[in-house]
Amino acid sequence: xxxxxxxxxxKTEIEDxxxxxxxxxxxxxxxxxxxxxxxxxxxxxxxxx
Amino acid sequence: MIKSPLKSKVxxxxxxxxxxxxxxxxxxxLVGGLAGLLQVLVRSGKFQLPAGIGYYQILTVHGVVLGLVxxxxxxxxxxxxxxxxxxxxxxxxxxxxxxxxxxxxxxxxIAAAVMILLNKASVLYTFxxxxxxxxxxxxxxxxxxxxxxxxxxxxxxKYAEWRRANPGQQSPLLTFMALVNTLMWIVATIGVAATxxxxxxxxxxxWVDTVNVAVSRTLFWYFGHPLVYFWLLPAYMVWYAIxxxxxxxxxxxxxxxxxxxxxxxxxxxxxxxxxxxxxPGIDAAWKFLQVVLTFAVVIPSLMTAFSLFASFETFGRSxxxxxxxxxxxxxxxxxxxxxxxxxxMVAFIPAGAGGIVxxxxxxxxxxxxxxxxxxxFHLTVATAVVLxxxxxAFWLVPHLTGRKLTKKMNKLALIQGSxxxxxxxxxxxxxxxxxxxxxxxRSAFSDYGGSAQAAEWIPYxxxxxxxxxxxxxxxxxxxxxxINLAFFAPKGEQEFPVGEALxxxxxxxxxxxxxxxxxxxxxxxxLFAYTIPFIDLIQNAxxxxxxxxLW
Ligand code: HEM
Ligand SMILES: [Cu+2]
Numbered sequence: 351x352x353x354x355x356x357x358x359x360x361k362t363e364i365e366d367x368x369x370x371x372x373x374x375x376x377x378x379x380x381x382x383x384x385x386x387x388x389x390x391x392x393x394x395x396x397x398x399x
Numbered sequence: 400m401i402k403s404p405l406k407s408k409v410x411x412x413x414x415x416x417x418x419x420x421x422x423x424x425x426x427x428x429l430v431g432g433l434a435g436l437l438q439v440l441v442r443s444g445k446f447q448l449p450a451g452i453g454y455y456q457i458l459t460v461h462g463v464v465l466g467l468v469x470x471x472x473x474x475x476x477x478x479x480x481x482x483x484x485x486x487x488x489x490x491x492x493x494x495x496x497x498x499x500x501x502x503x504x505x506x507x508x509i510a511a512a513v514m515i516l517l518n519k520a521s522v523l524y525t526f527x528x529x530x531x532x533x534x535x536x537x538x539x540x541x542x543x544x545x546x547x548x549x550x551x552x553x554x555x556x557k558y559a560e561w562r563r564a565n566p567g568q569q570s571p572l573l574t575f576m577a578l579v580n581t582l583m584w585i586v587a588t589i590g591v592a593a594t595x596x597x598x599x600x601x602x603x604x605x606w607v608d609t610v611n612v613a614v615s616r617t618l619f620w621y622f623g624h625p626l627v628y629f630w631l632l633p634a635y636m637v638w639y640a641i642x643x644x645x646x647x648x649x650x651x652x653x654x655x656x657x658x659x660x661x662x663x664x665x666x667x668x669x670x671x672x673x674x675x676x677x678x679p680g681i682d683a684a685w686k687f688l689q690v691v692l693t694f695a696v697v698i699p700s701l702m703t704a705f706s707l708f709a710s711f712e713t714f715g716r717s718x719x720x721x722x723x724x725x726x727x728x729x730x731x732x733x734x735x736x737x738x739x740x741x742x743x744m745v746a747f748i749p750a751g752a753g754g755i756v757x758x759x760x761x762x763x764x765x766x767x768x769x770x771x772x773x774x775x776f777h778l779t780v781a782t783a784v785v786l787x788x789x790x791x792a793f794w795l796v797p798h799l800t801g802r803k804l805t806k807k808m809n810k811l812a813l814i815q816g817s818x819x820x821x822x823x824x825x826x827x828x829x830x831x832x833x834x835x836x837x838x839x840x841r842s843a844f845s846d847y848g849g850s851a852q853a854a855e856w857i858p859y860x861x862x863x864x865x866x867x868x869x870x871x872x873x874x875x876x877x878x879x880x881x882i883n884l885a886f887f888a889p890k891g892e893q894e895f896p897v898g899e900a901l902x903x904x905x906x907x908x909x910x911x912x913x914x915x916x917x918x919x920x921x922x923x924x925x926l927f928a929y930t931i932p933f934i935d936l937i938q939n940a941x942x943x944x945x946x947x948x949l950w
Binding site: 372381384395 | 701704705708709712713715716717723724725726727748749751752753755756759761762764765766835
């Protein structure tokens with residue numbers, strides 16, 4: 351039991367130190383922001399012209 | 400890096416040349432900031448300019464002095480500094496060329512400024528025909544451009560010397576970046592030089608009676624879009640190559656940084672039509688082509704975003720950060736050299752998103768010539784770029800003057816950045832919102848004959864005045880910090896931070912330094928995007944326009 355715990359801990363640590371998952375999440379956020387703003391103005395456009 | 404010429408300090412003789420540029424830049428900040436304050440106050444409807452001073456005269460001062468003078472002078476000073484630092488001290492000859500350029504630019508600036516202050520050139524910073532300024536205004540602008548080429552020549556000479564001395568090696572990253580920006584600037588300014596010398600000067604002198612308005616606007620925007628990238632690339636230099644050192648991390652990828660700069664060189668110029676989407680005389684197909692090329696610039700922009708996040712995350716995780724966003728906590732928030740440019744980076748997210756809306760061909764109709772546009776570029780140039788420049792000034796100025804950024808100044812600098820963020824959130828946010836409701840840009844206060852729609856805009860104009868006043872306080876604070884760092888801060892050695900790559904053994908391909916190739920593609924893209932539309936504009940031109948002086 352103790353052994354298994356130790357193992358899983360090391361594994362996450364290795365993953366963590368070189369991982370870029372925060373970067374991935376961040377660029378997705380930027381992309382999402384662009385899309386939301388764009389769609390918002392797009393509907394304004396459809397509404398007006 | 401092998402055989403690095405990286406000196407620990409910029410030579411004082413080069414430092415003097417760079418500082419000369421920065422003095423002009425910060426005088427411009429004072430003058431332009433004051434004009435900005437007056438504008439928001441007038442537009443709130445609660446204040447009138449005294450002594451018959453016109454709103455559009457003030458607006459011309461603001462646009463020219465901040466959009467053209469502050470930016471160009473700061474950039475030249477900054478680029479001279481990074482080249483001197485990373486490629487080595489300028490030779491006496493190169494430095495003399497730099498000084499000649501500085502004085503030509505300065506004389507041109509003074510000439511143009513005097514004409515604006517005499518109310519002979521209230522044509523706004525885009526000086527669109529058929530508004531007609533005094534010929535000395537155009538002459539002054541010509542000198543600014545020629546002077547900037549001369550300063551650029553000093554940078555090109557230094558680069559060429561470095562390449563000769565280090566055959567087969569890639570140039571230092573910051574020198575490479577400064578060179579790309581210089582080359583882009585030279586190619587782009589050929590457009591303004593052409594419209595000013597061939598069209599506007601002879602016309603303002605009365606040698607010809609009329610001007611082809613569409614051609615002059617097209618030449619202006621051939622220059623105008625790369626102009627905004629000329630502002631932005633030095634900020635990217637700080638973000639890519641300097642901030643990593645300040646936080647104690649590494650440049651995520653040297654090759655990626657070089658490649659994104661090359662893409663900016665290629666795609667910044669053949670896109671000017673995205674500023675003319677609602678103009679007659681240009682075929683929609685050619686507009687569409689340039690819209691597509693505009694969207695190509697989104698690629699290096701997103702590469703930049705990725706690279707910056709990655710360098711922050713890599714640094715945070717190397718310090719033991721956990722979880723999805725734990726690395727954010729490891730960043731040195733107490734250090735104004737990092738935090739103030741970081742505020743600029745954050746501002747660039749809504750700024751870039753807004754830009755994509757602006758460039759989306761038909762959707763441009765929703766925002767064209769509304770105050771949304773003003774809100775947009777106060778996020779891009781007046782926040783992302785300017786705060787990055789301020790953040791660089793916090794170490795560059797004391798480095799060049801042999802002084803130190805003290806704890807107290809660092810604290811003031813943090814307050815300055817926060818005030819800017821707050822003021823700009825109000826001002827730019829209100830501008831974006833009012834713009835979507837149809838409020839025009841470049842307009843003094845008016846209730847438009849009691850129109851109900853115009854009444855909707857007034858609360859937003861009050862919000863702009865509140866935000867603008869906060870921004871003005873931030874400008875005063877910045878000037879106080881600048882004067883302290885230039886003249887009063889304690890003597891000492893302030894580090895000039897230059898980042899190192901995460902994997903220095905990974906060399907960028909030498910093809911990046913093949914300027915024949917990149918300039919060749921740049922020119923081909925320009926010819927492709929502009930030749931036929933230009934022929935159309937000239938061949939099918941309506942009668943030319945005489946000059947108008949509406950002030
Ligand atoms: C105190 C800070 C500032 C305030 C209150 C301010 C305010 C304004 C306002 C209200 C306008 C639009 C007026 C109109 O369209 O009628 C404007 C335009 C402009 N601003 Fe600023 N601004 C500030 C700082 C800056 C900075 C730092 C820059 C550039 C680095 C800048 C560049 C410009 C430019 C280029 C224009 C366009 C002028 C034109 O349309 O002809 N501003 N500003
Ligand atoms: Cu543009």
